[in-house]
Amino acid sequence: MTGFPTGPSLPTGVTVEVFAAAFEASPTPMVVTDPRRGDNPVVWANGAFLALTGYGREELYGHNCRMLQGPLTDEAVLQRMRVALAAGRPFEGELLNYRKDGTTFWNGMTINPVRDEAGEVVFFFSAQADMTDKHRLEVAMRDANDALEREVAERTADLRSALEQKTALLHEVDHRVKNNLQVISSLMLLKARRTPEGDARDALQAMADRIGALSTAHRMLYSEGDVSRFDFREFTADLIADLAAGLDEERTRIETEVDSLALSAAMAAPLALLIHELATNALRHAFPEARRGRVAIEARRCAAGMRLVVEDDGVGMASAPDNPAGFGRTLVEMVVRQLRGNLEWSDAGPGTRIAITIPLTGADAP
Template structure:
């Protein structure tokens, strides 16, 4: 036997082996002849027949378009035709139909088969039933869509609830502001009708403190975020009112306040603290028409509000005693409530008060407590 005959015999044996392997493969396979009109089916394995429900006699010599139906995508069919015309490989998933009319998602791979001269003589196609995968994808897509709708609905509900809460808090701040203004006005009216002395001074002092709290609620009412309070905005307004009520040629007020957002729960204590320290400096640091300067600074550092109020007046020890006053006690109480620290210092001349209050994770019992509860 010649070498050529042995190679020919070996090729025939290999071809028979491959044909037997393809015939017994669990992967559906089909072969069409591109040299004959309409590219008829010339071979299909048992798995292909099982997938489609056809017998060999039903498909032999027919074009694979017999598997197409109403839900088969025309653009995919056109792409298959273009790949075959170009002699290139192609992969796609499309809807095909079985003999009984039931449909399935067919994942097919087309591969050209060329002769010794490189001419495409056949096309080989491996198939795969992708219905389960597609069904799972559609189920997941529907589930995701439903989840998205539920999230959107819940988000809308939460947004509506938040808007209602915000509107309610705005209304509460508005009413509290109005009520505090009424109370302050009543106290001022009573003070005017009270003889000069400790009682009148006490009424005027309480009216001013209530006015400071009213300013806080006015700012909370006008702010977009009802949970936060801009300390600088309040301080600027307060300093403007303070300057308007004193002789600017005799006492100068210098303020440097950084913009910082603090919890709305801290608004009232901080407002009272600033009010007491600044007004006390104005009233007691410069007796007998003494001139001087008051400095107010506040900044945020390491999660805390650091505030300094100082003057170059007569100092704590030289100030006139005020038996009816409790401003310093009120400031000390507020600082304790805010879990902060305070230091009172004589600066010769004048007084310097340094305060540090944590702005994060501050736990407050009440915005304003009864001084009796903090006496010790």
């Protein structure tokens, strides 16, 4: 290491030769260049650097370190290094270098300027490290990540395809059930028309209407994009539109105030029966002798899930005519039990008020 300054920074009794011996014995590759000579050549390298590059000292000394560069060395990193060295600043970076035998290695280097007492850069000292294993691991991890992303993408595509097939199948099921229910309802209506007036005809008519409500429920599910859930506000509006189609709006009307609740598709059929039964019972029995009135349907979120209220301003339960063959109240109570709900019948003064609390938990929660 001839030519190193021996300024006052060296401890007493410690010579440049002592430092040179320590650096020579270090397992860390080290090299020193002299910017005062043309092309900043190598003036010293330790044994670890020779082992890393495969060159001998006589092949390195007097030559610039660019002899370690090759076609795949990153030009952008080289440019940053050149700018730093030209300004006398330290540099840190990683470069793909080439050994004497042409094999490559990733060289992690730190280059620091060595200045004399006047502050002039007289040497550049670089400590280096073979980062090849690190880069190989990074490449392996990147390849593994890419493979994992491809596998996830393929499985996602498979699941999406399976979901689309399931959706199409469920839509087809709802469509066919709707059509079959419409056929059954039509047959029952046809039979009702050919049946003499009386309880039998009324029963056939009522059952046809109930089947029609179930058909409407499946029609709504068929039109929904998500086969697992439906919007209760739109669902109720569609049901009431069917009921109100034959009403004399000057005499009776149906009003609704329903929250937009996303409910499980499994609740569609029982809710269709429930709303249809309560609304039609009110329309048939609450307003005798051409009495004017209204039926109000309200559904709101509540702490327990959903509260459904059907209220009319008619004659009330006490004044309504008895119907020994009636099945409506029994059906309502049965459906409420199926939905694990609570049912309350009360006098609305005037009229009747039916309040139903239905729990919405898990998949059924809004």
